[in-house]
Amino acid sequence: xxxxxxxxxxxxxxxxxxxxxPPDYPLPLAVVLHVPPTQPSHLVAVxxxxxxxxxxxxxxxxxxxxxxxxxxxxxxxxxxxxxxxFALSIDPPVLFSRPAIDVLFESAADVYGPxxxxxxxxxxxxxxxxxxxxxxxxxxxTFVESPATAAVPVMxxxxxxxxxxxxxxxxxxxxxxxxxxAATPRPEDKA
Amino acid sequence: MTxxxxxxxxxxxxxxxxxxxxxxYDFRGYxxxxxxxxxxxALGHLRCPSLDDLRARVLAEPRCFGELLRFLTVQVSDLxxxxxxxxxxxxxxxxxxxxxxxxxxxxAGCATGEEAYSLAIVFAEEGLLERTLIYATDIHPESLRxxxxxxxxxxxxxxxxxxxxxxxxxxxxxDFYTASSSSAILDRRLKQAILFSDHSLATDVAFAEVELxxxxxxxxxxxxxxxxxxxxxxxxxxxxxxxxxLGAKETLRFSSHAxxxxxxxxxxxxxxxx
Ligand SMILES: C[S@@+](CC[C@H](N)C(=O)[O-])C[C@H]1O[C@@H](n2cnc3c(N)ncnc32)[C@H](O)[C@@H]1O
Numbered sequence: 001x002x003x004x005x006x007x008x009x010x011x012x013x014x015x016x017x018x019x020x021x022p023p024d025y026p027l028p029l030a031v032v033l034h035v036p037p038t039q040p041s042h043l044v045a046v047x048x049x050x051x052x053x054x055x056x057x058x059x060x061x062x063x064x065x066x067x068x069x070x071x072x073x074x075x076x077x078x079x080x081x082x083x084x085x086f087a088l089s090i091d092p093p094v095l096f097s098r099p100a101i102d103v104l105f106e107s108a109a110d111v112y113g114p115x116x117x118x119x120x121x122x123x124x125x126x127x128x129x130x131x132x133x134x135x136x137x138x139x140x141x142t143f144v145e146s147p148a149t150a151a152v153p154v155m156x157x158x159x160x161x162x163x164x165x166x167x168x169x170x171x172x173x174x175x176x177x178x179x180x181x182a183a184t185p186r187p188e189d190k191a
Numbered sequence: 192m193t194x195x196x197x198x199x200x201x202x203x204x205x206x207x208x209x210x211x212x213x214x215x216y217d218f219r220g221y222x223x224x225x226x227x228x229x230x231x232x233a234l235g236h237l238r239c240p241s242l243d244d245l246r247a248r249v250l251a252e253p254r255c256f257g258e259l260l261r262f263l264t265v266q267v268s269d270l271x272x273x274x275x276x277x278x279x280x281x282x283x284x285x286x287x288x289x290x291x292x293x294x295x296x297x298x299a300g301c302a303t304g305e306e307a308y309s310l311a312i313v314f315a316e317e318g319l320l321e322r323t324l325i326y327a328t329d330i331h332p333e334s335l336r337x338x339x340x341x342x343x344x345x346x347x348x349x350x351x352x353x354x355x356x357x358x359x360x361x362x363x364x365x366d367f368y369t370a371s372s373s374s375a376i377l378d379r380r381l382k383q384a385i386l387f388s389d390h391s392l393a394t395d396v397a398f399a400e401v402e403l404x405x406x407x408x409x410x411x412x413x414x415x416x417x418x419x420x421x422x423x424x425x426x427x428x429x430x431x432x433x434x435x436x437l438g439a440k441e442t443l444r445f446s447s448h449a450x451x452x453x454x455x456x457x458x459x460x461x462x463x464x465x
Contacts, residue, residue, distance in 0.1 A: 059442045060410065061418070079222075079224040087224055089412065090267050090411075091267075107224040110224070
């Protein structure tokens with residue numbers, strides 16, 4: 001599974017990254033973007049239009065399926081449960097954010113362990129750094145948008161201060177790396 | 192906040208079992224990922240070095256259990272949270288409800304009362320409140336007291352007023368409260384229509400036969416088996432052709448009770464009992 005997080009500037013980063021992934025991409029993706037908690041959100045339409053994947057907001061208890069780009073709904077935390085289903089919660093914001101990137105990343109790392117890649121994009125706060133550290137400690141791969149090319153470097157820089165990540169690259173290159181990731185699975189990989 | 196590791200599984204189970212047997216609160220079927228986060232937060236707040244330590248303290252000191260309960264349950268609510276839900280209740284459910292001479296409504300997992308008051312306001316504006324009794328239940332005693340008082344921070348009301356308007360409110364939200372310096376006191380006629388009481392969807396049975404059950408953002412905290420249990424209780428409480436409303440991201444689709452209901456307003460998760 002691939003989990004992605006970002007805030008300001010991350011929508012453009014995703015627009016540069018997602019076209020690299022084919023419609024039959026064999027891994028599920030879940031993304032948390034910090035957006036104002038308005039209803040309804042336009043993120044699904046926007047991301048659906050900019051990628052070849054099916055984008056949707058998951059419901060509580062929804063099974064996680066490959067080739068789908070799951071978008072955290074506004075005003076809810078998105079979590080991964082042990083049976084590889086999604087869960088939602090309205091627990092208080094984490095680092096002023098709901099949905100919070102840390103919450104998705106940490107719960108996904110608990111379930112997927114080494115079969116997980118975490119991607120942190122442009123953003124103006126430090127949400128996600130802890131989560132990415134958790135991904136790494138659970139044996140997953142870590143990707144960070146290069147602070148030099150990110151629209152807002154605070155979020156990627158916070159992660160780089162915290163851990164040694166596997167790949168630091170501009171958004172379009174991250175897309176290509178994710179595409180290759182699925183093409184050459186690690187031997188035991190069934191993420 | 193530190194995360195719980197897999198190694199803590201047995202200690203977590205022991206804590207929840209202990210709480211169940213000592214205090215009769217059953218958290219054993221709660222959705223794990225968010226429960227683990229909340230327990231980890233409680234460990235930090237209560238300065239407990241381990242889950243075993245937390246269990247020993249909670250079982251020895253009822254006060255400490257009260258503290259833990261605050262972490263185990265999530266007391267978050269708003270007036271007219273998800274305005275389109277209340278708009279759909281008004282536009283699609285109220286027309287059916289009008290045909291009944293008297294009405295009962297059950298708000299299950301009402302937290303601090305906002306959902307029950309929002310429905311009461313809709314019913315008042317639709318001229319139904321005089322013939323309606325709203326049962327509002329929760330497992331959290333402190334929240335039920337707050338709910339009963341019907342007094343909220345005034346600074347939340349700018350946002351609530353906007354939601355009320357988006358929900359199709361006929362007048363102004365201020366028609367329903369009196370403002371003091373820092374709080375808003377909801378009207379007595381709303382309070383008089385609502386009966387707050389203790390009820391657990393995890394351990395108690397069906398409540399009463401009602402025309403509408405509203406249970407929002409409670410099922411997301413349960414794992415699948417507990418969701419099925421709770422939905423069974425809700426189903427048994429809705430009369431034939433009555434209504435069930437869930438939270439914006441909750442669905443009957445993954446439960447064993449989907450067959451018992453038809454979808455009335457799918458986008459707002461409003462169902463009708465077959
Ligand atoms: C997030 S609040 C939802 C409040 C409100 N329904 C809303 O949507 O705004 C969840 C509530 O569920 C209650 N709850 C948790 N477990 C419960 C149970 N077993 N039975 C009844 N209520 C429960 C909690 O105490 C809390 O008040």
